[in-house]
Amino acid sequence: MRILVMGGSVFLGRAIAEEALSQGHEVTTFNRGKSGADLPGVRAVHGDREVGADLDRLAEGREWDAVIDVSGRTPRVVLDSVRRLSGHAGHYTFISSISAFPDWPVKTGLDESFPRHECPPDAEAGYGDYGVLKAGCERAVEEHFDGKTLIIDPGLILGPHENVGRLPWWLTRIARGGRVLAPGDPARPIQLIDARDIAAFTVAQAATGGTGRFLTSGIPGNATYGSWLADCVEVTGSGAELVWADDRFLLDQGVEQWTEFPCWLADTPETAGAWTPSSAKAVAAGLTCRPVSETVRDTWAWLRDIPEDRRSFGSAMLSHGIDPEKEARILAAWDARGLPA
Numbered sequence: 001m002r003i004l005v006m007g008g009s010v011f012l013g014r015a016i017a018e019e020a021l022s023q024g025h026e027v028t029t030f031n032r033g034k035s036g037a038d039l040p041g042v043r044a045v046h047g048d049r050e051v052g053a054d055l056d057r058l059a060e061g062r063e064w065d066a067v068i069d070v071s072g073r074t075p076r077v078v079l080d081s082v083r084r085l086s087g088h089a090g091h092y093t094f095i096s097s098i099s100a101f102p103d104w105p106v107k108t109g110l111d112e113s114f115p116r117h118e119c120p121p122d123a124e125a126g127y128g129d130y131g132v133l134k135a136g137c138e139r140a141v142e143e144h145f146d147g148k149t150l151i152i153d154p155g156l157i158l159g160p161h162e163n164v165g166r167l168p169w170w171l172t173r174i175a176r177g178g179r180v181l182a183p184g185d186p187a188r189p190i191q192l193i194d195a196r197d198i199a200a201f202t203v204a205q206a207a208t209g210g211t212g213r214f215l216t217s218g219i220p221g222n223a224t225y226g227s228w229l230a231d232c233v234e235v236t237g238s239g240a241e242l243v244w245a246d247d248r249f250l251l252d253q254g255v256e257q258w259t260e261f262p263c264w265l266a267d268t269p270e271t272a273g274a275w276t277p278s279s280a281k282a283v284a285a286g287l288t289c290r291p292v293s294e295t296v297r298d299t300w301a302w303l304r305d306i307p308e309d310r311r312s313f314g315s316a317m318l319s320h321g322i323d324p325e326k327e328a329r330i331l332a333a334w335d336a337r338g339l340p341a
Contacts, residue, residue, distance in 0.1 A: 001020075001025045001026070001064075001065040001066060001206075001207055002025070002026045002028070002063070002064040002065050002066075003020050003025050003026065003027050003028070003064060003065065003066050003067075003068060003203075003206065004027075004028045004029075004030065004058075004062075004064040004066070004067045004068070004085075004089065005017045005020070005027060005028070005029045005030070005042075005067075005068050005070060006030050006031075006049065006067065006068070006069040006070060006071050006072065006081065007029070007030075007031055007069070007070035007071035008027070008029030008030070008031060008038075008039070008042065008070065009029065009031050009033075009035055009036035009037065009038055009039070010035045010036040010161065010163050011157075011159075011161050011162055011163045011164070011195055012070055012095065012154075012157060012195045012198060012199065013029075013031075013070035013071065014036065014039065014161055015159065015161070015195040015196050015198070015199035016068055016070060016095075016198075016199040016202055016203060017029055017039050017042055018039060018199070019196070019199040019200050019202075019203045020068075020203050021039065021041045021042065023203060023207075025203070025207075026043070027039075027041070027042045027043065028042065028043040028044075028045060028062070028064065029042045029043070029044050029045070030045045030046075030047060030049070030058050031044075031046065031047075031071065032046060032047070032048055033046035035163075036163075045057075045058050049071065049072075049077060049080075049081055050077050050080075052080065052084070055080065055081060055084040055085070056084060059084055059085055059088045062088060063088050063089065064088065064089040065089065065090060065091065065206075066089060066090070066091040066092070066093065066206040066207070067085055067089045067091070067092045067093065068093045068095070068202060068203075068206055069081065069092065069093065069094045069095060069141070070095045072094060072095075072137045072140075073125075073130070073133060073134070073137070074123070074124065074125045074133060074137070075119060075120065075121050075122060075123040075124075075127070075133060075136030075137050075139070075140050076122050076123060076124055076140075078094070078121075078137040078140040078141065079121050079122050079140035079144055082140055082141055082144045082145045083144060085145075086144075086145055086146035086147065087146060089147065090147045090148060090209075091147055091148045091149075091150070091206060091209055092141055092145045092147060092148070092149050092150070093149075093150040093151075093152060093202060093205070093206050094137060094138060094141040094149070094150070094151050094152070095152050095154065095202070096134045096135075096137065096138050096151055096152060096153045096154075097130070097131060097134045097153060097154060098110070098153050098154065098155045098215065098217055098277060099130055099131030099134060100116050100117060100131050100134040100135040100138060100153060101114050101115070101116055101117070101131070101153070102115065102116070102117050102131070103115070103273070104273060104274070104277065105265065105270070105271045105272075105273050105274035106269075106270055106271070106272060106273055107272070107273045108272055108273040108276045109273070109276055109277075109278060110215070110273055110276070110277040110278065111215060111277070111278040111280070111281065112153075112212075112213045112214065112215055112281055116135040116138065117131055117132040117134075117135035117136075118132075118135070119132045119133060119135045119136030119139070120136055120139070121136055121137075121139040121140035121143055121144060122136075122140070123136040138151050148209055148211050149211060150205055150206065150210050150211055150212065150213075150214075151212070151213040151214070152198065152201075152202055152205075152213075152214055152216055153213065153214065153215045153216065153217075154193065154198055154216045154217065155191060155192075155193060155215070155216065155217025155218055155277055155279075156190075156191070156192055156193065156217070156218075156263060157193055157194075157195050157198065158192055158193070158194060158195070158292075158295050158296075158299065159194040159195035159196055159295050159298070159299060160195075160196075160298050160299050160301070160302040160303075161195075161302060162195070162299065163312050164314060164320070165262070165311075165312050165313030165314040165319065165320040165321070166262035166263055166320055167232075167262070167295075167296065167299050168299070168303050168311055168312065168313060169262050169313045169320045169321040170229065170232050170262060171232050171235075171236060171296075171299065171300050171303055172303070172308060172311060172313075173321065174229070174232045174233055174236050174238055174240045175236040175238050175240075175304075176238065176240075177238040177239055177240045178240060178241070179240075179241045179243050179331060180229075180240045180241065180242050180243065181243055181245060181261075181322070181327050181330055181331050181334070182225075182226075182229055182242040182243060182244045182245070183225070183244075183245065183247070183250055183255070183261040183264040184225060184244070184245075184246065184247045184250070184264055184266065184267065185225070185244075185246070185247070185267065186224060186225055186226025186227075186229075186242075186244050187224055187225075187226060188224060188225050188267060188275075189220065189221035189223075189224055189275055190221075190222075190223050190224060190225055190228065190263070190275045191217055191218045191219065191220050191221065191222060191223075191275045191276070191277065192218050192222060192223055192228070192263075192292050192295070193216060193217060193218035193279075193289055194289065194290055194294075194295045196290075197216075197287065197288060197289050197290060198216050200288070201214075201216060201282060201285075201286060201287040201288075204286055205285070205286075210285070214279075214281055214282040214285065214287070215277055215278065215279050215281065215282060216279055216282050216287060217277040217278075217279050218279060218289050219279065219283075219289050220275065220276055220277075220278070221275075222289065222291075222292055223292040225263075225264070226242075226244075227292070227293075228263075228292060228296070229242055230242070231292065231293045231296040231297075232296055232300075235296055235297050235300040236300060236304075243331060243334065245330070245334045247266035247267055247268075248266075249334065249337075250266070250330070251266055253330045253333065255322065255330070259314075259318065259319070259320050259321075260320075260321065260322040260326075261322060262320045262321070
């Protein structure tokens, strides 16, 4: 097949391009050429998808069997891409997010039948938050692409080349050793998925002309928070001691959920469904998920050769990890619980 990947140089987009190449497909990538190096073997076209002339240059004289759009965030921008690429491909896959569903993370058992955020397909970036805009991007594809469409709604994605900084931060912190503040209940089940598994499923669906919508959030309970961090201790060989502090204590100490401790959400009614979405439809259609321990191992194998000061823990807009001084202060407060003044 001839596949166009919108993005294709970082994390999930890179994994999709790599998977497509490994299956013998002809892969074109379209990105600005700024976020990451182009994979060997792709036909790289550099340009800005927000510039109509760049999209026209991409499409001129070219046709593809499928487009896989990993980089769309603003509905109006995705809509413009969809309109300019219609007639140049027969199938369009959009990589969205579980955040497109307003019932996540509150309601349990979320699946493809749940409603999405309200957002028009031509909305600008200021219309709403990330999840709202992703829902608008989905509509831009579904309602305006002249061909078959497929929507992939991933949950929490980990794996080698992660540029979001969640697992890389935990691995880096644990590799330093010592006493590591660990959040919440170590026995709480969580749900994680490797970018490479989403990539394999997405390319397979694109190759067979799959349509509709799939949640790809992994297998419920495929790890606990405790087993996940224990895997980090094992692969780094640091001998770090995990010191588990309960949710209420950490909230009282002003710890920011999800960011200061990546992937941690306090167990409250507002997060009851955080780790319960169903990927049953995708599994029935061929999604397979490797063990979380393998993801941790492979991510450390990639990360450990990168100097610590060059590792990415997110971006200026959203960075991950707790300040060492704050962690030490909270550890001391946890140790001092119940002691006389």
